[in-house]
Amino acid sequence: MRRLGLKDTRIIKEVSQLIERELSLQCERYHYTEFTIAAREEKIRRFFTYYHDLVLVEERDDELIGVIWAHFDKGNRTVNIEFLWVAPLHRKCGYGARLKREVEKWGKDQQAVALTSTVNVQNDSMLALNRKLGYETEQVIMRKKL
Numbered sequence: 461m462r463r464l465g466l467k468d469t470r471i472i473k474e475v476s477q478l479i480e481r482e483l484s485l486q487c488e489r490y491h492y493t494e495f496t497i498a499a500r501e502e503k504i505r506r507f508f509t510y511y512h513d514l515v516l517v518e519e520r521d522d523e524l525i526g527v528i529w530a531h532f533d534k535g536n537r538t539v540n541i542e543f544l545w546v547a548p549l550h551r552k553c554g555y556g557a558r559l560k561r562e563v564e565k566w567g568k569d570q571q572a573v574a575l576t577s578t579v580n581v582q583n584d585s586m587l588a589l590n591r592k593l594g595y596e597t598e599q600v601i602m603r604k605k606l
Contacts, residue, residue: 464515480492513530525550526546526556539576
């Protein structure tokens with residue numbers, strides 16, 4: 461596992477593509493483009509620069525196995541997990557839990573009082589992992605199509 465920095469342009473681009481692809485898979489009304497990928501890359505770079513966000517990656521032989529992006533909100537002293545992804549062939553092997561535990565350690569170093577994570581209601585594996593790690597459901601957002 462390693463921490464990304466501004467110089468990791470290839471991985472930042474790959475992570476940006478992953479985030480945009482996953483958003484489009486989870487939300488049928490969202491469609492990513494080259495522009496949204498570029499905007500996501502810029503957002504990550506800016507968050508590195510101005511907020512010192514944490515992005516950790518798990519790699520094997522230059523293959524991205526897992527990634528987590530966390531942002532510390534100083535105002536409410538909360539770490540928000542912006543994105544967590546583990547490659548399908550490597551799921552249920554402990555990578556997600558390991559990445560989340562590293563974010564927890566980082567959050568404690570930042571003197572955070574809480575950690576939040578948004579999870580798709582249909583993502584049973586992530587819901588179960590979060591419960592196992594001590595997360596509690598705080599709110600449920602519901603949507604009705606018109």
